[in-house]
Amino acid sequence: MEPSISQQTSPGLAEPVKPPKSQSPWALARRKFLRNKAAMISLVFLLLVCVMSILAEPLTMPVEETAKINLTQMSKEPSADHYFGTDKSGRDVFARTLHGGKTSLLLAFSITISVITLGTLVGATAGYFGGWVDNALMRFTDFMMNFPFLLFVIVLKSIFIESSTGTLIFVISVLSWTGTARLVRSKVMAEKENEYIMSAVSIGCSAPKTIFKHLLPNVMSTIIVQATITLAAMIVAETGLSFLGFGVPINIPTWGNMLQEARSPDVLTSKWWIWIPPAAILTFTILSINFIGEGLKDAFNPKSNR
Amino acid sequence: MLQYTIRRLIGMIPIIFLISVVVFTLAKLMPGDALSGKIDPLNSDPEYIEEMREKMGLNDPIPMQYVRWMSGVVQGDFGDSFVHKRPVMELIGDRLPNTIILGISALLITYLLAFLMGRYSGRFAYSIGDYLISAFNYLALAIPSFVAALVAIYVFAINLGWVPATGSIGSGVEAGTLEYYLSKAKHTVLPALVLGAMATAAYTQFLRNDMIESSRKDYVRTARAKGTKESAIYNKHILRNSIIPIVTLLGFDIANLFGGAIITETIFTYPGIGYLFVESVNSRDYSVMMAIAMMLTILTLIGNLIADLLYGLVDPRIRLS
Numbered sequence: 001m002e003p004s005i006s007q008q009t010s011p012g013l014a015e016p017v018k019p020p021k022s023q024s025p026w027a028l029a030r031r032k033f034l035r036n037k038a039a040m041i042s043l044v045f046l047l048l049v050c051v052m053s054i055l056a057e058p059l060t061m062p063v064e065e066t067a068k069i070n071l072t073q074m075s076k077e078p079s080a081d082h083y084f085g086t087d088k089s090g091r092d093v094f095a096r097t098l099h100g101g102k103t104s105l106l107l108a109f110s111i112t113i114s115v116i117t118l119g120t121l122v123g124a125t126a127g128y129f130g131g132w133v134d135n136a137l138m139r140f141t142d143f144m145m146n147f148p149f150l151l152f153v154i155v156l157k158s159i160f161i162e163s164s165t166g167t168l169i170f171v172i173s174v175l176s177w178t179g180t181a182r183l184v185r186s187k188v189m190a191e192k193e194n195e196y197i198m199s200a201v202s203i204g205c206s207a208p209k210t211i212f213k214h215l216l217p218n219v220m221s222t223i224i225v226q227a228t229i230t231l232a233a234m235i236v237a238e239t240g241l242s243f244l245g246f247g248v249p250i251n252i253p254t255w256g257n258m259l260q261e262a263r264s265p266d267v268l269t270s271k272w273w274i275w276i277p278p279a280a281i282l283t284f285t286i287l288s289i290n291f292i293g294e295g296l297k298d299a300f301n302p303k304s305n306r
Numbered sequence: 307m308l309q310y311t312i313r314r315l316i317g318m319i320p321i322i323f324l325i326s327v328v329v330f331t332l333a334k335l336m337p338g339d340a341l342s343g344k345i346d347p348l349n350s351d352p353e354y355i356e357e358m359r360e361k362m363g364l365n366d367p368i369p370m371q372y373v374r375w376m377s378g379v380v381q382g383d384f385g386d387s388f389v390h391k392r393p394v395m396e397l398i399g400d401r402l403p404n405t406i407i408l409g410i411s412a413l414l415i416t417y418l419l420a421f422l423m424g425r426y427s428g429r430f431a432y433s434i435g436d437y438l439i440s441a442f443n444y445l446a447l448a449i450p451s452f453v454a455a456l457v458a459i460y461v462f463a464i465n466l467g468w469v470p471a472t473g474s475i476g477s478g479v480e481a482g483t484l485e486y487y488l489s490k491a492k493h494t495v496l497p498a499l500v501l502g503a504m505a506t507a508a509y510t511q512f513l514r515n516d517m518i519e520s521s522r523k524d525y526v527r528t529a530r531a532k533g534t535k536e537s538a539i540y541n542k543h544i545l546r547n548s549i550i551p552i553v554t555l556l557g558f559d560i561a562n563l564f565g566g567a568i569i570t571e572t573i574f575t576y577p578g579i580g581y582l583f584v585e586s587v588n589s590r591d592y593s594v595m596m597a598i599a600m601m602l603t604i605l606t607l608i609g610n611l612i613a614d615l616l617y618g619l620v621d622p623r624i625r626l627s
Contacts, residue, residue: 146325148565148602151583152332155599158587159335236450240569243452244584262456263573265471269464279453287448 025302029221032299039295042288049285053101060095063253078273085273087261097277100253104282107165107248108234114173115234116227119180124211126181127188138185145178153237157246165248172237180226187219221300228293232286239282255282307618314611322604326379329599330372333592375596384597389589394597398579405571405578407490408498409563415502416559420509421549427510428517428548429540436514443507451566455500455573462496469496472575497574501566505559509552516548550620557613561606 023031033039052059069089078085084093126137153171160167191197192215200214216223241247242256243263250257255278262268262275366374378385384394427436449457463471469492520526521544529539567580575581579598586594 143321143324146321146603146606147328148561148606150565150568151599151602154568154584154587155332155336155595159332159337232448240450240452244569244572246587259452259456265464268456268460272460275456279456283445283449283453286450287444290444290448 025221025300028302029296029299033295036295036298038291039298042291042295045288046285046292049101049281049288050105053098053105056095056098056102060092060098063099084277085271087258087274088264088267088271093258093274093277096253096258097255097281100255100258100278101281101285103165103248103252103254104235104238104256105285107169107238107254108231110169111172111176111234111238112227112231114169115177115230116180116223118173118177119226120184120216120223122177123181123184124188124216127185128192128207128211128215130189134185137181141178141181144175147175149175149237150240153241154244154246157241165252168238168241168247172234176230176234176237180223180230183222183226184219187222188215191215191218221296225293225297225300228289228296232289232293235282235286235289307615310618311611311615314614318604318607318611321607325603326376326600327372329596329603330375332599333596334368334371336590336592379600384600385593387586387591387594389586389591389594394593397582397594398597398601401578401582404576405564405567405580408494408501408567408571408576408578409560411494411498412501412505412563413556413559415498416505416509419503420506420513420552423506424510424513424517425540425545427514428521428544431514431518439510443510446504447507449504451500451504452569452573454504455497455570458496458500459573469493471496473577493576497570497576501563501570505562505566509555512552512555513548516551517544520544520547554613554616554620557609557611557616560609560612561602564602564605 057063069091084097086092087096122137122141126134126141152175156171156174157168160171188211197210197214200210205214238247239254239256239259242254243259245260247256248254250260258278259275259282262279267274375385382395384398386392387394387397390397423439423442427439430436459471462468473493475486475489475493517540521540526539526543529543530536534543564579567578568583569580570576571578571580572584579601582594583598585591586598
């Protein structure tokens, strides 16, 4: 009945008025995120740090140059030649900070990707199948959770003593996927009760297809937020381990390795330019990642109206 | 409750057994072997080395060695430290009090700061003070503990000279005297502050949000309607309810503190368990390393149990079974 009435009231229109297209959740989240000032400033800062680190070589000098010991340029204060001065071996701190950022960020991103992938796979499998699969996987997760992270990374790291950065990625990933697995499992368990999953299964979708095409896109927002938290934590983990001497080999510049120099009282006391730059950039990078994470969490939350 | 605790403790036994297998395997996988620290380094006669290996049981099959180590562990004997030439338990007994003092001071600092800041933020939400506190929280979350430690040493120990930068006790101070305790406190305050102040963010946020939520509840409206003073409403009615859930975080903190002590103690060269661990890994002192790894893992298990028990204690709706 009603369509005929509406046609009568608007005879002038040739075509029926289309209802405004409702925005997808992703578009809504994007709009909310773009309006979040703190998150946007942080994103710009993080991108800047990333781009500067990637362009470390054209901006300053090749990696091999940064490792060269230059006895004539030892512990020089910041100047036009060396923006951040030089360290105790005469190496340019500015160049090392950029190259260090490249290594530290690349490592943190790689670890985050592998941690999130591993955790999501385990969590989604356990949550989707339930039953004994869930039981076995979760007992294993609980077991892995018992190992204090830092302690066992150090132990594992000293087993692979002459190792590359690849082993560091492996060692840290093995010990840190548990939190993500638990989170994804709980989200998947809640999500799979929805009718669309039942319909997908009833028309004959295989389990992998249901998980990857239907379930995971709907828990993706949680996974993305978890990834930002992991990223921040992994930057801390890598730099902390390198600082203690259990991370990246000392000859490769990373922020942690640079900060290691501050363990000598002389550098800490009177040569602030050697350790303040990596310390400050490290802190601001983590801060900006935290703000981005917070912004994403807010953007994905349909209940928040900021 | 008691039944639950006992059941959980019994449930830990197989887990501890599995952990011990992992720890032992890892120690065996590490390069070099326990022998290198124990024999006369000048005597490189292969016959002598072989004889010592045989004597120490290093030629036995690995499972045999595991059983020997484990039977010692069950009796509280972790063997001897190769570097320090003393029983491991004695060595840990020496260092443990330092770590415990550090841990408790750090916890007290965390709780005190979080209580004060959370109370203020909860009561005056969205005020300038609240924003300052949350700015501090963001910063504390972002600064890695070793950077915070470096900055703290730079500012308080070197530039201001208030406290010493390293160690846990001044030289030539006799144990038991007042001077001794003062020296100990002076050495502990900086690492404790770094460890404690950096951990407040979660607590502060928790207390703040809980207080804001409580302030909208009916019992608060009733109190207000009856003309109770605003300060009394916050300090007596709301705070008492909001402070309880925080206790549950304690369990997780126990294990975290010892883990965090690894970095903090190393920077301050504070002779506790964490520093001992780093030393032992660096010098391949396996028996010490295994003992600390076992201890901290078991501590994590116990911490989780305490957290679960506290949940039940604080919130009667959670039934432990």
